[in-house]
């Protein structure tokens with residue numbers, strides 16, 4: 576965790592915010608492995624004397640989750656996983672654990688996103704021969720049409736669901752300001768934090784079944800590395816002050832969270848009036864990620880919207896026009912279809928058609 580980012584983004588206690596609707600800043604308490612720029616291992620405390628909740632910083636990643644105890648115990652294998660094993664030993668463990676195990680799904684998930692985000696810098700030519708970088712093309716579109724909608728270059732810019740970090744890097748190149756990427760997946764954030772520290776990425780890429788190949792290469796990130804930081808935080812309980820952000824990017828995350836409406840509400844609350852949310856989603860609803868009651872569209876095709884997600888989202892982002900609207904986040908531009916590709920293995924990838932929305936934070940209506 577960079578000290579510069581702690582000062583710039585001023586995180587608050589997610590527990591006090593969600594349980595008591597109170598905003599208390601987090602302060603550095605212990606610095607176990609640290610230097611002048613960053614804390615690699617330590618703790619943050621809630622500054623509320625009645626709370627004093629403790630948030631660990633591990634591998635440079637602060638864990639800013641409302642229920643730290645439940646989260647850490649459910650994700651312990653991520654926090655204690657070794658990364659110094661040879662490719663041979665990793666393959667023996669992979670064969671023993673088998674497909675679908677937490678070991679396998681971590682390698683698979685991190686590897687395939689790392690391939691899309693960073694694969695253009697891999698000097699080795701690998702299968703599939705199609706280009707990685709669909710995240711970069713999506714980000715460029717979000718920025719290209721979103722930035723002119725703002726009066727100034729954003730000073731406080733956040734990416735929600737940053738995964739292994741490429742979108743956040745692109746954001747830093749544009750804003751030249753400290754930017755922050757947050758995600759819930761510790762393994763992805765570890766890759767991103769280690770890249771900032773070493774200038775290299777290292778991951779295992781799934782070829783077929785439980786056969787993986789080790790990839791390790793340099794990424795020319797040095798110029799922007801001081802501007803980047805990656806924190807573990809929940810899109811549904813953002814640890815930031817209300818009205819504190821100018822820009823939020825979120826790429827393919829809305830249909831991955833338990834409560835998509837709450838995610839939009841959190842973004843609206845944290846943006847300043849005039850701030851912009853630029854996000855996209857393939858609306859690939861699945862009960863594994865989101866209970867059907869939480870889907871935005873995707874059901875009730877007898878209704879006037881025909882169950883179309885774009886139409887339901889438009890209602891949510893049209894203040895004053897429907898009972899479903901958030902009230903202060905206004906859709907200002909949209910794009911119906913933009914390609915997004917996710918690698919599966921050497922010979923398979925899924926191509927989605929993402930819907931893009933740009934929504935502006937309005938001033939809250941004056942109480943009458």
Ligand SMILES: C[S@@+](CC[C@H](N)C(=O)[O-])C[C@H]1O[C@@H](n2cnc3c(N)ncnc32)[C@H](O)[C@@H]1O
Pocket residue numbers: 688691710735736737738739742757758759760763808809810811825826827828831832833
């Ligand atoms: C489909 S992936 C997209 C990753 C990346 N934005 C991209 O397009 O390459 C969804 C990402 O959202 C993250 N995510 C899911 N639920 C989240 C939540 N509640 N808060 C923060 N991140 C979340 C996942 O860990 C994952 O990295």
